[in-house]
Amino acid sequence: MIKLIKSSFYKETDTKKKLCRFIKKANQLSFGPECENFERNFSFYQERKYCVFLNSGSSANLAIIQALLNLGRIKIGDMVGFSALTWSTNAMPLIQLGLKAVPVDIEINTLNVSSKKLNAVLEKYPLKAFFLTNLLGFCDDIGEIKNICQQKNIIMIEDNCESLGTIYKGKKLGNFGLAGTFSFYVGHHMSTIEGGAVCTDDEELANMLRLVRAHGWDRNLSVVEQDNIRSKHKVNSTFYSRYTFYDLGYNLRPTEINGFIGNLQIEYLDEVIEKRNKNFIKFSNHLYKFGHLFYPIRFDHIDFVSNFAVPVICKSVEIRNKLVDLCNGVVEIRPIVGGDITSQPFFQKNMKKTSDDFSNSNARLVHNQGLYFGNNPEMTNQEIKTVIKIFSSC
Numbered sequence: 001m002i003k004l005i006k007s008s009f010y011k012e013t014d015t016k017k018k019l020c021r022f023i024k025k026a027n028q029l030s031f032g033p034e035c036e037n038f039e040r041n042f043s044f045y046q047e048r049k050y051c052v053f054l055n056s057g058s059s060a061n062l063a064i065i066q067a068l069l070n071l072g073r074i075k076i077g078d079m080v081g082f083s084a085l086t087w088s089t090n091a092m093p094l095i096q097l098g099l100k101a102v103p104v105d106i107e108i109n110t111l112n113v114s115s116k117k118l119n120a121v122l123e124k125y126p127l128k129a130f131f132l133t134n135l136l137g138f139c140d141d142i143g144e145i146k147n148i149c150q151q152k153n154i155i156m157i158e159d160n161c162e163s164l165g166t167i168y169k170g171k172k173l174g175n176f177g178l179a180g181t182f183s184f185y186v187g188h189h190m191s192t193i194e195g196g197a198v199c200t201d202d203e204e205l206a207n208m209l210r211l212v213r214a215h216g217w218d219r220n221l222s223v224v225e226q227d228n229i230r231s232k233h234k235v236n237s238t239f240y241s242r243y244t245f246y247d248l249g250y251n252l253r254p255t256e257i258n259g260f261i262g263n264l265q266i267e268y269l270d271e272v273i274e275k276r277n278k279n280f281i282k283f284s285n286h287l288y289k290f291g292h293l294f295y296p297i298r299f300d301h302i303d304f305v306s307n308f309a310v311p312v313i314c315k316s317v318e319i320r321n322k323l324v325d326l327c328n329g330v331v332e333i334r335p336i337v338g339g340d341i342t343s344q345p346f347f348q349k350n351m352k353k354t355s356d357d358f359s360n361s362n363a364r365l366v367h368n369q370g371l372y373f374g375n376n377p378e379m380t381n382q383e384i385k386t387v388i389k390i391f392s393s394c
């Protein structure tokens with residue numbers, strides 16, 4: 001069986017050995033210096049000023065929305081757009097936190113939202129923010145999306161959990177909006193077992209994210225920031241400062257185990273991304289040329305594609321079903337992420353009354369006719385050949 005995920009980490013045996021030694025020696029395993037060091041390493045990697053490390057990509061998505069609400073940059077009841085083809089916990093925080101989640105359809109040849117699709121939604125809905133997903137290492141004209149958001153005062157944030165390392169017009173995805181979120185779940189570009197992050201250049205937002213991450217207290221702020229917030233709230237005693245909770249938060253902290261692994265794995269990140277990119281080029285050279293079977297996916301506008309799974313959108317439900325049978329027991333496959341989110345039970349339950357009908361959308365077509373298989377860095381040439389053979393025999 002060609003598995004979606006082959007191992008917990010890149011260079012797993014060595015990483016596990018180092019992890020055992022670290023755990024034996026460590027004085028502290030709750031959030032501490034390893035996590036802080038990872039934040040420095042990851043912000044440097046992502047070319048952003050600040051990185052806030054969290055316990056998952058879903059937590060990163062929840063934290064960024066809560067932080068924007070806490071800062072008053074968005075308000076309960078505001079309309080916030082999101083890519084209709086995404087993961088559940090991209091859209092869920094919008095609903096959980098009292099916003100109106102407005103789906104935006106995607107383009108069938110990039111699987112991502114384009115400026116055209118965004119403009120069509122803006123004609124109807126005055127969005128206050130747009131939580132764009134960069135799906136499976138791809139993007140559409142994200143630079144134009146950024147321009148529209150800037151012109152219309154729409155806060156743009158990116159869910160980059162599936163596209164760490166993709167470069168579009170010289171810039172890393174995740175760096176187009178006010179902030180980008182990342183996932184370090186096993187099988188993603190790099191693994192800390194569970195883990196996530198928000199990266200931004202906005203200091204106020206980064207500080208609020210640190211508050212949201214841990215109970216609403218100020219413990220992970222700099223001394224200067226602690227002084228500021230304490231004097232603003234007239235917290236004069238050290239005793240009470242320890243348990244003063246300034247704004248709405250959660251406990252979304254990672255542990256030193258995640259931080260330690262992150263610091264090891266980030267050393268291999270370029271190598272892993274490079275290997276996956278080479279695999280992807282091999283797959284795409286074959287699969288996207290079978291125009292009678294699959295919709296071609298366009299990525300020639302992207303400088304460098306970084307994904308961890310390869311999407312295939314079939315020309316019919318029958319072809320997709322046949323592929324599901326052919327892959328059974330040989331290649332592990334999945335639907336294209338959460339598919340059309342508007343058709344998911346949680347969305348139907350909570351947003352049905354207010355949402356547009358998406359039954360003729362591209363997101364629904366992908367939901368009904370798409371699938372993906374894994375692209376992992378340890379894939380052998382034989383496995384690549386097997387996958388191509390199965391998909392071309394359809």
Ligand SMILES: Cc1ncc(COP(=O)(O)O)c(C=O)c1O
Binds near residue numbers: 058061090133337
């Ligand atoms: C687009 C997107 N956002 C968020 C997440 C959630 O990340 P995590 O599994 O780390 O919670 C995922 C997970 O795969 C995802 O694909």
